[in-house]
Amino acid sequence: MAVRLIALYAPPEDPAAFDTHYRDTHAPIVRRYPGLRDLRLTRADGVAGRPPAFYLMAEMAFDSRADLDAALASDAGIESGRDLRNFAGAGVTLLVADDQSGL
Amino acid sequence: MAVRLIALYAPPEDPAAFDTHYRDTHAPIVRRYPGLRDLRLTRADGVAGRPPAFYLMAEMAFDSRADLDAALASDAGIESGRDLRNFAGAGVTLLVADDQSGL
Numbered sequence: 525m526a527v528r529l530i531a532l533y534a535p536p537e538d539p540a541a542f543d544t545h546y547r548d549t550h551a552p553i554v555r556r557y558p559g560l561r562d563l564r565l566t567r568a569d570g571v572a573g574r575p576p577a578f579y580l581m582a583e584m585a586f587d588s589r590a591d592l593d594a595a596l597a598s599d600a601g602i603e604s605g606r607d608l609r610n611f612a613g614a615g616v617t618l619l620v621a622d623d624q625s626g627l
Numbered sequence: 628m629a630v631r632l633i634a635l636y637a638p639p640e641d642p643a644a645f646d647t648h649y650r651d652t653h654a655p656i657v658r659r660y661p662g663l664r665d666l667r668l669t670r671a672d673g674v675a676g677r678p679p680a681f682y683l684m685a686e687m688a689f690d691s692r693a694d695l696d697a698a699l700a701s702d703a704g705i706e707s708g709r710d711l712r713n714f715a716g717a718g719v720t721l722l723v724a725d726d727q728s729g730l
Contacts (some may be wrong), residue, residue: 532635569692569723571632571699577720581633590671593632599729617680620672622706 525585527622529596532568534615545611546580547610553607554572556600559591560584574590589622630689630725632699635671635681637718642682648714649683656710659703662694663687681720692725 536542639645
């Protein structure tokens, strides 16, 4: 995968409600992104006994940065952004990782 | 890759000095981790014109959480932790992503 949009979700107050909303509502919107090649969801754990800074990492893969930007500007992209307020009140950090631009 | 240790480095004051230290000093220590299967380095970009919350993402892959914990407890793991103070003053967030425990 060439370019990933990575969403890092802060630990929610109600993990069970978060999981249900993500699985049943948010993920289906994300899967409608045009050009989406892969959606990988990963639980985050802490290191050395410390709690993790993030609860869930969602990695959305695209062929190019242009495809990623087009997905975010699409109807599904706008809908997913609006849906964040329904479950991600604890915060979400978004990053773009261009795997072709490594150190 | 089954389990990843992910280091998210906050934007440094001096990116050129950060890059030089990471490449010439820190990465060689990380590559000595016992059981390390892969080290992937990715520049982070922002989304929607916002600056990224992180500057560099380092993904270190292991076969298992036990291998990851052993690597952090090894001489190289301890040395890499000590080396953070030499270049990561802006902050680093560590996560463990177990790709077998997706939502």
